[in-house]
Amino acid sequence: MDSSSCHSAIIIGAGISGISAAKVLAENGVNDVLILEASDRIGGRIRKEEFGDISIEIGAGWVAGVGGKTSNPIWELVNQSSLRTCLSDYSNARYNIYDQSGKIIPSELAAASYDKAVNSAIQELKNQETNLGNAISDIPPSPKTPIDLAIDFVLHDFEMAEVEPISTYVEYGDEEFLVADERGYELVVYNMAESFLSTTCQGKIVDDRLQLNKVVREIIHGSRNDVTVKTEDGCVYKAQYIILSVSVGVLQSDLISFHPPLPEWKTEAIMKCQVIVYTKIFLKFPCKFWSCELGKEFFLYAHEKRGYYTFWQHMENAYPGSNILVVTLTNEESKRVESQSDMATLKEVMAVLRNMFGADIPTATQIFVPRWWNNRFQRGSYSDYPILSKHQDFIHIKAPVGRIFFTGEHTSEKFNGYVHGGYLSGIDASKALLDEMRRVENGHNGMESQRNFLLDPLIALTDLQKWDDISVATSRLFLNKSTSTAIQEAIK
Numbered sequence: 458m459d460s461s462s463c464h465s466a467i468i469i470g471a472g473i474s475g476i477s478a479a480k481v482l483a484e485n486g487v488n489d490v491l492i493l494e495a496s497d498r499i500g501g502r503i504r505k506e507e508f509g510d511i512s513i514e515i516g517a518g519w520v521a522g523v524g525g526k527t528s529n530p531i532w533e534l535v536n537q538s539s540l541r542t543c544l545s546d547y548s549n550a551r552y553n554i555y556d557q558s559g560k561i562i563p564s565e566l567a568a569a570s571y572d573k574a575v576n577s578a579i580q581e582l583k584n585q586e587t588n589l590g591n592a593i594s595d596i597p598p599s600p601k602t603p604i605d606l607a608i609d610f611v612l613h614d615f616e617m618a619e620v621e622p623i624s625t626y627v628e629y630g631d632e633e634f635l636v637a638d639e640r641g642y643e644l645v646v647y648n649m650a651e652s653f654l655s656t657t658c659q660g661k662i663v664d665d666r667l668q669l670n671k672v673v674r675e676i677i678h679g680s681r682n683d684v685t686v687k688t689e690d691g692c693v694y695k696a697q698y699i700i701l702s703v704s705v706g707v708l709q710s711d712l713i714s715f716h717p718p719l720p721e722w723k724t725e726a727i728m729k730c731q732v733i734v735y736t737k738i739f740l741k742f743p744c745k746f747w748s749c750e751l752g753k754e755f756f757l758y759a760h761e762k763r764g765y766y767t768f769w770q771h772m773e774n775a776y777p778g779s780n781i782l783v784v785t786l787t788n789e790e791s792k793r794v795e796s797q798s799d800m801a802t803l804k805e806v807m808a809v810l811r812n813m814f815g816a817d818i819p820t821a822t823q824i825f826v827p828r829w830w831n832n833r834f835q836r837g838s839y840s841d842y843p844i845l846s847k848h849q850d851f852i853h854i855k856a857p858v859g860r861i862f863f864t865g866e867h868t869s870e871k872f873n874g875y876v877h878g879g880y881l882s883g884i885d886a887s888k889a890l891l892d893e894m895r896r897v898e899n900g901h902n903g904m905e906s907q908r909n910f911l912l913d914p915l916i917a918l919t920d921l922q923k924w925d926d927i928s929v930a931t932s933r934l935f936l937n938k939s940t941s942t943a944i945q946e947a948i949k
């Protein structure tokens with residue numbers, strides 16, 4: 458498959474959404490798909506690394522949402538791949554809080570602080586809902602003490618479902634299973650890819666339809682018949698359609714330029730979406746010095762700086778005898794640590810651990826600090842929408858622009874931020890593309906198909922009643938004259 462041919466579709470990105478999209482197309486007879494992936498592997502944010510004789514998950518680690526009435530599709534894929542998993546019970550974390558002198562905070566105090574944090578989060582949510590955010594009397598006091606800050610961090614940065622219902626847990630159940638398997642969580646993506654791409658008997662993918670190390674830099678989508686994609690190494694590809702599965706962090710960056718530029722409604726939706734940086738730092742020790750009793754897997758460190766090496770997990774349940782601890786940072790702390798040397802981070806981490814467990818503990822022999830923020834193919838860990846996000850924001854972030862379809866976890870209204878969100882969004886995007894291909898095949902001309910693409914976001918603008926308003930919207934969509942005439946006819 459050379460770069461001069463025009464493919465039915467090019468999929469940009471080979472994370473779980475790109476691969477699930479490609480699989481659906483292949484299953485529906487669209488076989489001349491080309492997948493362009495910037496890195497040297499598939500899986501994207503599902504990624505294992507060898508560390509201290511085990512496989513660590515530096516990206517997604519858990520199947521979140523298990524045990525409910527409906528089965529999480531990722532849980533099914535994990536089981537079909539026979540991946541070993543381990544139930545995570547966070548309920549005790551709030552009672553395992555160490556202060557800076559190594560004392561465990563009494564459980565009554567911890568429970569009271571937790572209740573206070575939940576109540577104030579609920580109050581804050583009510584304020585937002587009733588638009589009373591400015592009423593001084595209703596603003597809950599912000600946490601100040603180390604224990605309140607530690608609990609606030611866990612409640613908000615770890616999406617504990619006590620405050621508002623989270624679709625993942627409502628729909629699929631509230632259990633979480635850590636993938637603890639040498640083959641890695643990414644096996645799910647590899648198995649999916651191998652179901653439609655050729656592989657060697659050693660399981661290596663050798664199929665021209667997957668091109669690794671292809672960094673897409675430019676998408677030219679002005680033509681009415683095809684789209685042109687240019688990569689960093691100077692290659693040019695053409696396709697009838699594009700499925701763009703890069704993260705919202707990448708869309709917010711200048712890695713890919715669009716000619717003509719994306720319409721304003723699309724760029725607004727992209728820029729509105731928040732990106733969370735979530736960093737799991739792995740530490741290998743010559744021996745254990747922490748408790749491995751039941752209910753002690755997760756523990757917290759209370760410090761006057763919010764999120765300063767707060768959330769800890771030992772890996773003995775997942776990998777007995779591994780002597781590995783994991784500490785999780787988010788957002789500003791993640792960015793701060795990404796910008797310093799691993800040795801500087803090790804020094805900070807050891808000072809924290811010595812505060813908790815005493816001066817005599819051994820220094821870690823290995824450290825692994827993932828850098829999701831500085832990775833130009835990610836620019837963050839996952840999307841996060843404000844609790845009261847509008848349905849319309851999701852419609853816009855997902856809506857196609859001409860021949861470009863959008864997918865990825867950030868396009869999933871219900872499950873953004875999760876592996877299953879990425880997986881399901883890939884299926885959705887391909888189904889939408891297949892519908893469009895069928896419409897064209899059934900004799901609708903390009904104009905009508907274009908009209909369908911462009912009406913989707915218009916329909917979402919529910920306040921648009923009059924043609925005047927539609928005209929404004931069509932100009933925002935960068936329509937040419939003939940296409941806007943088609944829309945005018947369509948709405949008569």
Ligand SMILES: Cc1cc2nc3c(=O)[nH]c(=O)nc-3n(C[C@H](O)[C@H](O)[C@H](O)COP(=O)(O)OP(=O)(O)OC[C@H]3O[C@@H](n4cnc5c(N)ncnc54)[C@H](O)[C@@H]3O)c2cc1C
Pocket residue numbers: 469470471472473474475493494495496499500501502503515516517518519520521671672673674702703704707712713735736737829833834835837838839864865866867873874875876877878879880
């Ligand atoms: C640290 C961390 C922890 C997480 N923990 C969990 C968890 O426990 N449970 C859970 O359910 N989810 C978790 N997630 C979220 C989950 O990993 C993601 O939601 C999901 O993997 C996203 O898949 P995707 O296909 O949408 O995007 P990606 O996996 O990011 O795929 C996009 C692909 O596009 C490629 N790309 C980018 N730019 C270009 C370009 N210019 N040209 C070509 N290719 C490009 C990238 O290299 C990447 O392979 C976590 C994520 C992170 C980072």
